[in-house]
Amino acid sequence: MNNLLNENNINSDVVLNSLQSPIIVLNSRKKTIIYCNSAFENFIELSKKNVLGKKIEDIFFHDSLFINLVNRSITNNKNITHNNLEINTIKESTKVAFSIFKIEENEKLFSIILNNLSKNNKLEQQFNFEKSAQSATSLVAMLSHEIKNPLSGIKGAGQLIKKRGILEEKDLFLINLIDTETNRIIKLLNSLEGFTDERPIIKKYANLNQVLRYVITASEASFNKKNILFIENYDPSLPKVFGNKEQLIQLFLNLIKNSCEVVEKNNGVIKITTKYEHSNFPLTVYIEDNGNGVPEHLKDNLFDTFITNKVNGRGLGLSISAKIVQSHFGSIIFDSEKGKTVFKVMFKRKQ
Secondary structure, eight states: OOOHGGGOOOOHHHHHHSSSSOEEEEEEETEEEEOOOHHHHHHHHHGGGGTOOOOOHHHSSTTTHHHHHHHHHHHHHEEEEEEEEEOOOSOEEEEEEEEEEEOOTTTTEEEEEEEEEHHHHHHHHHHHHHHHHHHHHHHHHHHHHHHHHHHHHHHHHHHHHHTOOOOOOOHHHHHHHHHHHHHHHHHOOOOOOGGOOOOOOOOEEEEEHHHHHHHHHHHHHHHHHGGGGEEEETTTOOOOEEEEHHHHHHHHHHHHHHHHSSSSSTTTTEEEEEEOOOSSOOOOEEEEEOOOOOOOOOTTTTTTTOOOOOOOOOSHHHHHHHHHHHHOOOOOEEEETEEEEEEEEOOOSSS
């Protein structure tokens, strides 16, 4: 253990590769890349052997502003930062903040550090869903408690009137209606109280692929009139998730039901994909639909209680989904534009 803690054994490359920010080092005379860390390989989606020795314009050939800023920094021998710049990787365009600065120990070398702003967006989404899960829990608990008290009074009053003697048929009908509707509301509140239960849930290892297959079968039956095309792409080697199967079914029922409701009749497509991705949350589920997308004014608060874009929606489905994901120590994020919305649900392999 002492050897591991010896500062002489710390390799700078190990430290740089542990950082989440992409980093490259340039030889300013040759304008070639002489170093990149693992985060840069992941960001640019090229291996180190395809990066080292290349000129900056060979890698970022679509990004003239970025190249100009790098050249200006080298020519003027000064540090430059930019807080919002678009960089094109192989698959997508990404907003970054970047800094380029001279390495004092060797004036020929400049380092460039990129900060992926889209990741910050996703972290903010994750925070929002966690906040929403907590606020939804508190709100439902409060409503359930406050509503049940007057309901008990209403129900009791109706029963007392009914016992008083002969009533006209229309009065008896109204009293029975009060009793029926009161029971219905109490039943609804009882079901919501499970949402506020903070006790540890009973967990066993569950097969996500099987859970999703069950959910899709149920969704196909419920939305058969819309003729939705479900495209399933499951990773057969996906490890099992440690969770509560019933809650996982509820989670994905909510998400897929949401997609079913927003796609058009006879033209709806919903893609369900499972993958193992090398990250802190490797067990991933993608649910993609071709609906109209999430309106801009809802994106920041989509998981909040009673937030909905449906005409007759109650706005609880995504809040409940957030609560379930949180209770499984997972994460949920989404990307949405007109014609495409993707929810990504992520779980750890072990809790």
